[in-house]
Amino acid sequence: MSAAVTLPQETAARPVPLRQPLLLHVFPTFAVGGAQVRFCAIANRFGPRWRHAVVSLDGRADSTARLTADVPLEIVPSPSAKGSGLRGAARIGALLREMRPDALVTSNWGSMDWVMARLLAPGIPHIHTEDGFGPEESAGQIPRRVLARRLLLRRSTVVLPSETLLRSATGIWRLPTRRLHHIPNGLDLRRFRPDGPAILPPVPGEGPLIGTVAALRAEKNIALLLRAAALLLREGTSLRLAVIGEGEERPALEALARELGIGGSVLFTGAIPDPAAAYRALDVFALSSTTEQMPFSILEAMATGLPIASTDVGDVRTMLAPPNRAHLSPARGTEAELAAALRPLLGDAALRERLGAANRARAEDCYDEETMFQAYASLLDPGG
Structure with a gap:
């Protein structure tokens, strides 16, 4: 066609x-x-x-x-x-x-x-x-x-x-x-790779580090990710969250984090000109958008060897390595559904490693x- x-x-x-x-x-x-x-x-x-x-x-x-x-x-x-x-x-x-x-x-x-x-x-x-x-x-x-x-x-x-x-x-x-x-x-698979320096400002709290990289606009729906993180923290799951990016939504999102009581586990880093080293500091990548097509952030996370929890938008399902596709939530779903996609990744380091390796291999095969x-x-x- x-x-x-x-x-x-x-x-x-x-x-x-x-x-x-x-x-x-x-x-x-x-x-x-x-x-x-x-x-x-x-x-x-x-x-x-x-x-x-x-x-x-x-x-x-x-x-x-x-x-x-x-x-x-x-x-x-x-x-x-x-x-x-x-x-x-x-x-x-x-x-x-x-x-x-x-x-x-x-x-x-x-x-x-x-x-x-x-x-x-x-x-x-x-x-x-x-x-x-x-x-x-x-x-x-x-x-x-x-x-x-x-x-x-x-x-x-x-x-x-x-x-x-x-x-x-x-x-x-x-x-x-x-x-x-x-x-x-x-994607430049030599720049975005699992090995190399991991550079990110210290993120408060304890537990595996979830990260998202996005322009802070309405369609990125970062509020959904904050609410999913709050739900997981309330149930006793240890996690930290780094929101990497800048945009008009940032003040409202920072206020929401405070309102949800998760400010002690969240860092808003602002824009990072070269995010390759920041990806390597993460344990899990999350995407919470209501609309996407073929997001570069998913490719960058895959190439870095990260497991991914994401809303099922655009081509994300076909982009991911098949084993990682179980960690998708509905495109316009709830925080409980996104939390369900994240929960197994936060509790199982071996699973994170397997899925990350599979995503890196798929990036090498399909997205040079x-x-x-x-x-x-x-x-x-x-x-x-």
Whole structure:
């Protein structure tokens, strides 16, 4: 159904042209997130092969710190910030005609105005990456957005990291299968590995250390994890919890931890720029999201050799090693259900070790990032 994702290895060895192609990327935000981390990894892998111009629609540019010095990058102010509707589309169209990028690369629903404005600058190849849905679509897709995707993406190249999204693109958005490319996310397995330094600020309390790594947004549902931890602590299970990440939900989550009486067992670390060493300090990884597709945090935990308790969202079930799939709770379940997924992992160190080893082996077999790099390169190169 989907296009092939592997290429001959000689693709990576092409000489850099005298004038590198210009790729114009549009992100709803260039703060750190899954799509941004993937973009930076691809850009770093190929260095000066392409010139990159990035539009961050909310003005955030945190992810630029992840790019190496040999990646040509320009941050371009968004003309749509000066107006919306037809006037905003006209400004975007004018910018596209002025820049004439070799490809326009848009990300997720938040960039759909640019997809529409591209009609005012015909002839520019378009690649759209769709990584999932925000909290407003966690319970179901919004009909007007379904219609917009169906109409505006029919002649675009559409990249989908998850099988769940691929089914949406074919069955709900009704996009032509020849336009769809299923490219699973990949990971640097040398960086995320079980051996190496384990670095994390001291977490108060006693017992195995549960950790989650997430932007603290509503759809990550960290409140569910806090309530599950509180339930386990009340029943006498020893545990500690590290919430690694930053976001607008943090003050409310810290207040909830105090309200639940678990502040003495929880640490909010804030954002950690390189979390690889932090994963190695954990005993169990937990994901409590109400919506995901193919979360990088699950891949990172798998590669680190961690057992995982998670809500059954997106592709998580198929990503995990089969023995670990018993530790999933319903996508929109209760704290008791997530606690039930966590409980056996907290009480059995040998089980944690077995599941962690199985997850590492599956990451090695299925999610090496070089396959992902070559698949994206085939699309981003002119004429790809």
